[in-house]
Amino acid sequence: MNQPVPSQQLILDRIRVATQSVAKDASQLVDAYAALPRTYIRRGALSAQARIELMIQRLREYDAEVIESTPQALPASIAAQLEASGKRTFVAPHGLPAEWLAPSFDCPAFNLMLDHCLTTAQIEQAEGVVTAAFCGIADSGTIVLHHSDSEGRRGLTLLPDWHLCILRTSQVVDTLPEYFDRIQQPPALATYISGPSATADIEMTRIKGVHGPRFLAVILVRDDAGNIL
Amino acid sequence: MSQTVPSHVVLDPRLAPPFPQAALPMLRNPQLRKNVAHAIDVIQSKRGKLVAEKTDWQELRSAASAIRAHALDNLGAYLEQFEARCTAAGGHVHWAADAAEARQIILDLLRQENATEVIKIKTMTSAEIQLNPFLQAAGVSPFETDLAEIILQLGEEEPSHIVVPALHINRSQVREIFARTMGLKNLSDDPKELTNAARTYLRQKFLTVPTAISGANFLIAETGSVVVVESEGNGRMCLTLPRTLITLAGIEKVLPRFEDLEIMLQLLARSATGERMNPYTSLWTGVTPDDGPQRFHVVLLDNGRSSILARPRHRQTLKCIRCAACMNACPVYRQTGGHAYGSVYPGPIGAILTPQLMHMEHAQSLPYASSLCGACYEVCPVKINIPEVLLELRAQVVNQERKQTVRFLDPMYLGLRIANLLFAKAWRFHAAQRLGRVGLRLFTRKDGWIHTLPSLGAKWTQTRDLRGLPPKTFHEWWAARAKERK
Numbered sequence: 001m002n003q004p005v006p007s008q009q010l011i012l013d014r015i016r017v018a019t020q021s022v023a024k025d026a027s028q029l030v031d032a033y034a035a036l037p038r039t040y041i042r043r044g045a046l047s048a049q050a051r052i053e054l055m056i057q058r059l060r061e062y063d064a065e066v067i068e069s070t071p072q073a074l075p076a077s078i079a080a081q082l083e084a085s086g087k088r089t090f091v092a093p094h095g096l097p098a099e100w101l102a103p104s105f106d107c108p109a110f111n112l113m114l115d116h117c118l119t120t121a122q123i124e125q126a127e128g129v130v131t132a133a134f135c136g137i138a139d140s141g142t143i144v145l146h147h148s149d150s151e152g153r154r155g156l157t158l159l160p161d162w163h164l165c166i167l168r169t170s171q172v173v174d175t176l177p178e179y180f181d182r183i184q185q186p187p188a189l190a191t192y193i194s195g196p197s198a199t200a201d202i203e204m205t206r207i208k209g210v211h212g213p214r215f216l217a218v219i220l221v222r223d224d225a226g227n228i229l
Numbered sequence: 230m231s232q233t234v235p236s237h238v239v240l241d242p243r244l245a246p247p248f249p250q251a252a253l254p255m256l257r258n259p260q261l262r263k264n265v266a267h268a269i270d271v272i273q274s275k276r277g278k279l280v281a282e283k284t285d286w287q288e289l290r291s292a293a294s295a296i297r298a299h300a301l302d303n304l305g306a307y308l309e310q311f312e313a314r315c316t317a318a319g320g321h322v323h324w325a326a327d328a329a330e331a332r333q334i335i336l337d338l339l340r341q342e343n344a345t346e347v348i349k350i351k352t353m354t355s356a357e358i359q360l361n362p363f364l365q366a367a368g369v370s371p372f373e374t375d376l377a378e379i380i381l382q383l384g385e386e387e388p389s390h391i392v393v394p395a396l397h398i399n400r401s402q403v404r405e406i407f408a409r410t411m412g413l414k415n416l417s418d419d420p421k422e423l424t425n426a427a428r429t430y431l432r433q434k435f436l437t438v439p440t441a442i443s444g445a446n447f448l449i450a451e452t453g454s455v456v457v458v459e460s461e462g463n464g465r466m467c468l469t470l471p472r473t474l475i476t477l478a479g480i481e482k483v484l485p486r487f488e489d490l491e492i493m494l495q496l497l498a499r500s501a502t503g504e505r506m507n508p509y510t511s512l513w514t515g516v517t518p519d520d521g522p523q524r525f526h527v528v529l530l531d532n533g534r535s536s537i538l539a540r541p542r543h544r545q546t547l548k549c550i551r552c553a554a555c556m557n558a559c560p561v562y563r564q565t566g567g568h569a570y571g572s573v574y575p576g577p578i579g580a581i582l583t584p585q586l587m588h589m590e591h592a593q594s595l596p597y598a599s600s601l602c603g604a605c606y607e608v609c610p611v612k613i614n615i616p617e618v619l620l621e622l623r624a625q626v627v628n629q630e631r632k633q634t635v636r637f638l639d640p641m642y643l644g645l646r647i648a649n650l651l652f653a654k655a656w657r658f659h660a661a662q663r664l665g666r667v668g669l670r671l672f673t674r675k676d677g678w679i680h681t682l683p684s685l686g687a688k689w690t691q692t693r694d695l696r697g698l699p700p701k702t703f704h705e706w707w708a709a710r711a712k713e714r715k
Contacts, residue, residue: 008324011480011531015305018539022302029303033485036295040288040492058505117519120470124436140506153520154469154511158462177491186452186487188318188514189521192494194506197462201377201393202400202420203264204271210376210424211431212462212509 044174051138051174058141062195063208065217074221078130079103081164081217082110087127091115093156095149096132115156123155128162135179136172142194144179146187163213170224238387238568242587245571247594252569261397265566268396269557275503293492294612297548300483301538307450307483314453318515320525328358331530335475338526339369342473344440350464351375352444353391354477354530356573372434374463376427383410389567392501392553397566441467445478451486454514458497458507468511474522480529481547496610500552533586542621546581548611555605555615561598570595577605581618589625596622640685666698673697
């Protein structure tokens, strides 16, 4: 290593000299942070129904396909979507509830593999992937993955060209700050997906699908119907 | 028709010509100006709509500005916290005092990996330290993976914008570059087909090259996490598939807490590309078993930043989150594009950042590359008062220049010294006024206007007329009026 200690000392010393008149000590720092202004909107004003409608609208604006389902119908919906996609090989994280996938394993039209330490090459071979999600943010149409056992490793939702994501309506929040309110412990890994991979680098023409999955489909499961009605 | 973009562009402030000189070939290139104006119009109209729908936009700006200022005021504490948390999560943190040290650290890490190739996510910081030519010369081939960066790398072009670096190149120029360098004779200029060509070109690289270099949009002190914001998925590829990841980040990129992202992510994409949220945002913390690179290094780069921090009024420059809203809003950038700024950081933020990173020894023309209209300040999501810093820097340039002996006979400084003498005593000033009135009478036409002046004065009258001096000064009129009243 190129003598990291002296440069670290040098840089930190320069910073200390530069900020000596304003920098706080450890306990003051916490208070100073707490005193920072945060007057922006934390909670959205949408009703539960309007929130879900906005989420669907945003996803469709991104050219994502949205399919509505219910907890009872979900396993059948998944199998139907896999079959309807026209693709033949799928992967799914090993922690996805077994009952969700039961009908899909029985379907002869395609092959579904669980990610028990699949190699990159095996994931790359798959044409599609099915995962759960941590949260949905209606304001920006964002799907949040924290890469838990049911959401899969990062590579799993990256290499296959088609991503079928299962989002429950109880997971959908109105604004970005509401997502942060739901988190007890900051995640070690997170991916925020707002529509399929895209670029506008050539004359600002939006082209869907550069390197990530080119197709995103979302099954929205109405699991808080009581709140909505 | 594809008109070639000037390839002799120099984005090194030590070598680049002064802004007015560098701007000339850009102003004379109608294709380039058309490309730039088109791209900016598209982003600006999208941004305008999305900012308008955000009713708490000003509150978000205030919060973001306060958090960034707080992070900078306490930068030492937050950087040490970041280092501790990142290290605890299995990352290695390196500190680079300048560009040369950062390049060497990265090369040493690549050599440990026996790397001959490295894939890269777009990072302006790597362009700032001129990493690619250095790695190439040392026998490691860097492969850019962002579409715009591929266009630039294959076309041997330079970036002209910090978010859309190839916005000065149009589709037929891209087609020409790809057809030539990828050997695709039958490629059309359809952006979709061009994008597909890039996808195919890179897929194997993503799957086989075991080392990657990224920048960072944010470092989170509380958790030791790093955040990268992107659109294409090339970032996710580089962050996930290789065995080893090296992240190069300026020391100013740190945010105190994870939840600060709730503000920054609402502002960044809307300001940068006119989207509610960019397609992909990735956050990772050190090393995660069985997921992603198992060796992770962060190189924290100073390279002039701590000296910016030392000046309280200049410090706000470091609040920047690199959204490029200022250059999209700038009437000067719109005319010249980015290359005229002679730096990888163009536009208003470049005009204040570049001279400061260079300790004001170079790029002295950049603080003047602005009309001070204030559009950049108005759109800045972290409220950097760019005109204020520009004025500070102009004062600094003047202070440096007037002490130089070569400037002794410079007409501007000579004129100012004479003015200094004249204004020092009232009688000198009055005498000069009388002299001026007599002298200028020669050039004043019957309509009371001066249309042409000789020699240096012509510089003024070339583009505007000057009112002739009135027969009486205000002083004289006032004194005469007082006499009459008596």
